[in-house]
Amino acid sequence: MTTPSPEKSTPDALRAQVAQVLAAYRHPTLKRDLTVLKALNHCALLDGALHIELTMPFAWQSAFEEMKESLSAELLRVTGAGAIDWKLSHNIATLRRVKDQPGVNGVRNLIAVSSGKGGVGKSSTAVNLALALAAEGGRVGLLDADIYGPSIPAMLGAAHERPTSPDGQHMAPIMAHGLATNSIGYMVTDDNAMVWRGPMASKALLQLLQDTLWPELDYLVLDMPPGTGDIQLTLAQNIPVTGALVVTTPQDIALTDARKGIIMFEKVGVPVLGIVENMSMHICSHCGHLEAIFGSGGAEKLAEQFNCALLGQLPLHISLREDLDRGEPTVVSRPDSEFTDLYRQLAGQVAAQLYWQGEVIPTEIAFKAV
Numbered sequence: 001m002t003t004p005s006p007e008k009s010t011p012d013a014l015r016a017q018v019a020q021v022l023a024a025y026r027h028p029t030l031k032r033d034l035t036v037l038k039a040l041n042h043c044a045l046l047d048g049a050l051h052i053e054l055t056m057p058f059a060w061q062s063a064f065e066e067m068k069e070s071l072s073a074e075l076l077r078v079t080g081a082g083a084i085d086w087k088l089s090h091n092i093a094t095l096r097r098v099k100d101q102p103g104v105n106g107v108r109n110l111i112a113v114s115s116g117k118g119g120v121g122k123s124s125t126a127v128n129l130a131l132a133l134a135a136e137g138g139r140v141g142l143l144d145a146d147i148y149g150p151s152i153p154a155m156l157g158a159a160h161e162r163p164t165s166p167d168g169q170h171m172a173p174i175m176a177h178g179l180a181t182n183s184i185g186y187m188v189t190d191d192n193a194m195v196w197r198g199p200m201a202s203k204a205l206l207q208l209l210q211d212t213l214w215p216e217l218d219y220l221v222l223d224m225p226p227g228t229g230d231i232q233l234t235l236a237q238n239i240p241v242t243g244a245l246v247v248t249t250p251q252d253i254a255l256t257d258a259r260k261g262i263i264m265f266e267k268v269g270v271p272v273l274g275i276v277e278n279m280s281m282h283i284c285s286h287c288g289h290l291e292a293i294f295g296s297g298g299a300e301k302l303a304e305q306f307n308c309a310l311l312g313q314l315p316l317h318i319s320l321r322e323d324l325d326r327g328e329p330t331v332v333s334r335p336d337s338e339f340t341d342l343y344r345q346l347a348g349q350v351a352a353q354l355y356w357q358g359e360v361i362p363t364e365i366a367f368k369a370v
């Protein structure tokens with residue numbers, strides 16, 4: 001076979017060649033192909049090197065790295081280029097919110113992380129997921145709505161921080177590990193929050209969401225209070241959520257409560273993006289032995305039953321807890337670890353699921369409604 005001469009390709013022919021190779025690429029986060037997504041922004045041959053620029057509407061960094069590995073040889077072959085210079089940018093889509101509610105200033109998409117039961121690792125998942133979404137290319141914020149146990153400030157190593165108000169009405173978010181964050185925990189330092197009654201708590205949370213001066217965010221992760229009571233229902237109904245995740249352990253009792261969580265979101269029309277199984281396997285820190293101490297297979301069955309995705313499975317491992325206790329979550333303190341890989345895969349799944357289940361609203365319109 002003769003190698004094509006790069007100089008002979010017209011810009012249109014080159015674009016068609018590149019588009020054809022991209023269109024054949026399959027990945028678990030792509031329901032349709034990259035050309036349907038209009039991801040090919042620019043391609044050109046310069047001094048024998050092929051320059052390709054993609055723009056994606058959802059956070060896609062890890063998948064992009066996989067794609068480069070998989071397509072580079074074929075692209076060099078069909079175009080005759082000697083090297084490829086790849087670029088990825090994100091222009092993350094704003095997706096339709098529940099009941100077309102007006103959005104929160106600056107926030108494109110709001111993802112609620114919930115659990116039917118306390119202590120299953122909802123906050124740990126929310127923190128590492130938010131950091132993983134940022135590593136995947138998003139601009140990300142994290143709001144701790146877990147009013148009865150605001151643990152996010154400590155998990156981010158920011159418990160000593162206090163929000164400031166530049167205008168006496170709004171709060172500037174606390175920046176921690178690159179995330180814009182806010183939490184009742186930054187304001188209430190004793191047990192006062194514990195005695196708040198339902199309506200007071202929901203009102204305070206809605207205010208926290210609306211009165212924070214969020215910077216431009218692609219994703220705001222909301223760590224919901226655990227359970228499926230009145231507060232959770234009020235929040236699910238009144239917050240302009242784009243989609244929700246339900247975190248569970250594989251234990252029967254947690255799964256029963258997770259089922260209630262899914263039903264609650266369905267009732268108020270919040271799309272359930274899927275289930276995250278936390279503590280799915282215990283990994284021994286000495287010998288690496290795996291043990292399903294909370295049982296196995298339950299979250300998978302639950303996902304099947306509700307026809308939603310099992311978005312990720314995170315093991316129970318001492319280092320995940322230690323990193324959070326130190327205020328250095330695993331995704332930032334061990335970026336090359338297998339755990340970070342799992343969180344980044346989860347983030348990729350969440351971002352893709354959010355995009356594919358939704359309806360894109362043009363950003364100008366999305367923000368005019370605010």
Ligand SMILES: Nc1ncnc2c1ncn2[C@@H]1O[C@H](COP(=O)(O)OP(=O)(O)OP(=O)(O)O)[C@@H](O)[C@H]1O
Binds near residue numbers: 120123149226324
């Ligand atoms: N996969 C895991 N491996 C090891 N430890 C974990 C894991 N997930 C959570 N933990 C630890 O379990 C404890 C409870 O987790 P977390 O606070 O995230 O749960 P939660 O569901 O948000 O609880 P609550 O309902 O009280 O808000 C924390 O100490 C956390 O570090």
